[in-house]
Amino acid sequence: MLKWLKTTFQIKTPKLMLFSALYFGFILNIAFLKIAITNYHITDIYSFFCFLFFFLVVPFPYYIIFNIVLIKKITKPILALFLFLSSITNYFMLSLGVYINKDMIRNVMETSVRETTDLLTWRMFVVVLLTGILPCLLLLKTKIVYKSFKNELFGRSSRIFACIVISAFYVTFFYKELAPFARNNNKIDYTYNTLNYVVATAKYIKKVNQVNHPFSILDKSVHETPYKDDFTDVVIFILGETARSADFELYGYPRETNPLLSKQNNIIAYSNVSSCGTATSTSVPCIFSNKGRANFNVDNAPYEENLLDFFKKAGWKVIWRENDEGCKKVCERVATEFVSNNLTSPNCFGSYCHDEVLLEGLKGILDNVKYKEKTFIILHTIGSHGPAYYQRYPKQFRKFTPTCDTADIKNCSAEELRNTYDNTILYTDYFVSSVIDLLKEYKQFESSVIYLSDHGESLGENGVYLHGVPYSIAPKEQREVPFIIWLSDNVLQADHLDYNCLKNFSKLQRNVSHDYFYHTMLGLSEIDTKLYKSQYDLLNKCRIKKLDFMKRN
Numbered sequence: 001m002l003k004w005l006k007t008t009f010q011i012k013t014p015k016l017m018l019f020s021a022l023y024f025g026f027i028l029n030i031a032f033l034k035i036a037i038t039n040y041h042i043t044d045i046y047s048f049f050c051f052l053f054f055f056l057v058v059p060f061p062y063y064i065i066f067n068i069v070l071i072k073k074i075t076k077p078i079l080a081l082f083l084f085l086s087s088i089t090n091y092f093m094l095s096l097g098v099y100i101n102k103d104m105i106r107n108v109m110e111t112s113v114r115e116t117t118d119l120l121t122w123r124m125f126v127v128v129l130l131t132g133i134l135p136c137l138l139l140l141k142t143k144i145v146y147k148s149f150k151n152e153l154f155g156r157s158s159r160i161f162a163c164i165v166i167s168a169f170y171v172t173f174f175y176k177e178l179a180p181f182a183r184n185n186n187k188i189d190y191t192y193n194t195l196n197y198v199v200a201t202a203k204y205i206k207k208v209n210q211v212n213h214p215f216s217i218l219d220k221s222v223h224e225t226p227y228k229d230d231f232t233d234v235v236i237f238i239l240g241e242t243a244r245s246a247d248f249e250l251y252g253y254p255r256e257t258n259p260l261l262s263k264q265n266n267i268i269a270y271s272n273v274s275s276c277g278t279a280t281s282t283s284v285p286c287i288f289s290n291k292g293r294a295n296f297n298v299d300n301a302p303y304e305e306n307l308l309d310f311f312k313k314a315g316w317k318v319i320w321r322e323n324d325e326g327c328k329k330v331c332e333r334v335a336t337e338f339v340s341n342n343l344t345s346p347n348c349f350g351s352y353c354h355d356e357v358l359l360e361g362l363k364g365i366l367d368n369v370k371y372k373e374k375t376f377i378i379l380h381t382i383g384s385h386g387p388a389y390y391q392r393y394p395k396q397f398r399k400f401t402p403t404c405d406t407a408d409i410k411n412c413s414a415e416e417l418r419n420t421y422d423n424t425i426l427y428t429d430y431f432v433s434s435v436i437d438l439l440k441e442y443k444q445f446e447s448s449v450i451y452l453s454d455h456g457e458s459l460g461e462n463g464v465y466l467h468g469v470p471y472s473i474a475p476k477e478q479r480e481v482p483f484i485i486w487l488s489d490n491v492l493q494a495d496h497l498d499y500n501c502l503k504n505f506s507k508l509q510r511n512v513s514h515d516y517f518y519h520t521m522l523g524l525s526e527i528d529t530k531l532y533k534s535q536y537d538l539l540n541k542c543r544i545k546k547l548d549f550m551k552r553n
């Protein structure tokens with residue numbers, strides 16, 4: 001061992017470039033190669049050769065880039081940095097099926113310490129040690145022999161030239177085969193390791209620096225035009241986390257994951273609801289935006305009014321209670337309570353809290369609501385956030401067994417993973433139902449509870465885990481979310497809503513999405529704004545008597 005530590009190696013630059021390019025091209029790109037191999041179909045001899053040559057050119061981009069940037073003094077730091085980072089991204093792409101694009105970089109930048117530590121597993125440590133850290137150590141022990149400037153320049157230029165010529169030949173000759181493959185697999189470049197996160201980070205930084213514009217007011221004349229009644233409006237919005245509708249009994253899942261909500265009266269559950277994004281950082285601001293998925297820009301969202309601003313302008317008291325990863329700038333202008341900082345709560349365990357922590361103090365808030373003091377409370381739950389699903393519920397909700405009691409979910413069987421995830425849904429069922437039960441105690445309230453999840457989750461279907469796959473190619477498990485509304489008898493009566501109509505409509509209505517939340521909330525809260533679109537208000541079709549603004553399109 002000591003002898004090895006004292007040994008030093010020598011390598012000339014052409015060899016170093018070649019070995020590095022091969023290492024990055026093949027070893028650190030196993031995820032990319034795996035996807036290419038899986039999706040490529042050899043149909044004839046032409047496509048066979050196209051496929052064969054593909055492996056020749058995979059390391060070329062690295063070879064060209066290394067020949068340009070690896071100059072004296074910065075060679076080792078650059079190679080070491082990218083060896084380390086690429087071994088980590090390779091691990092995540094391979095084990096969890098994640099793609100690296102601008103949105104994924106945003107998720108990484110906006111993540112919390114808890115979320116990060118959840119992802120650190122022994123398996124990851126071993127893979128990164130073998131594929132990233134050991135090559136770094138080897139590099140540090142190696143003396144790089146450079147030629148004279150003139151010779152380096154000549155050698156490198158000719159190597160780059162050769163690569164470009166071969167690539168050009170390859171693309172030209174196999175264009176007929178490559179073009180449709182590229183079109184059908186247009187997200188494959190998100191898995192081309194090293195270049196993927198370098199490009200994505202550059203795009204992310206560019207975007208962040210671009211948004212230096214003033215705050216825009218979307219409607220100066222937001223106001224209330226309520227129905228005349230004697231009740232006090234209280235709306236509680238439970239913002240779900242990583243709950244997919246596929247595992248909800250209310251949507252036909254054969255397991256009893258909604259034993260309590262199934263028994264509640266006045267429940268409306270919309271099926272086939274698609275989320276705005278596949279990650280919290282996009283979906284949460286989008287839910288509160290009037291833009292809708294098609295026009296939503298996550299970078300602009302913090303610089304314009306959102307739904308909460310409109311509630312405030314219409315005279316509502318707005319309270320955001322947080323037990324997840326923050327509100328993604330949505331709650332910046334309203335009262336916010338980080339209940340997860342409560343170290344003495346029996347629902348908290350150091351780095352995380354079970355969602356019941358959000359119920360602590362909720363009764364106190366409701367008791368203090370004065371007559372006609374309209375109150376909107378948002379409970380941002382941690383819901384089914386992975387990979388440490390087993391930490392999301394107390395042990396009395398460990399109904400489906402055996403469970404996966406580790407964050408290293410690849411170590412668990414599909415059944416264990418499914419059981420653990422379903423227990424989180426069972427606990428969510430209890431949580432949402434408890435909020436409804438609590439509100440029922442206040443007969444003077446015109447109260448409602450809305451539950452909507454930010455995005456779904458993959459549980460290993462086709463080798464994909466967690467969430468955050470680019471929307472256009474995301475599996476439906478990541479896009480389909482539960483959307484449940486409970487309306488008190490007082491709301492139904494005072495707002496002239498026909499429950500049977502709502503119930504039937506919820507079964508017939510197709511293509512519901514996060515886009516509907518914004519307008520449904522405005523209608524439910526009787527907030528009159530020019531931004532309201534009645535066709536996106538899920539309750540409007542079943543309002544027997546409409547307010548004037550609800551008659552507009």
Ligand SMILES: [Zn+2]
Nearest residue numbers: 242279280454
């Ligand atoms: Zn989320």
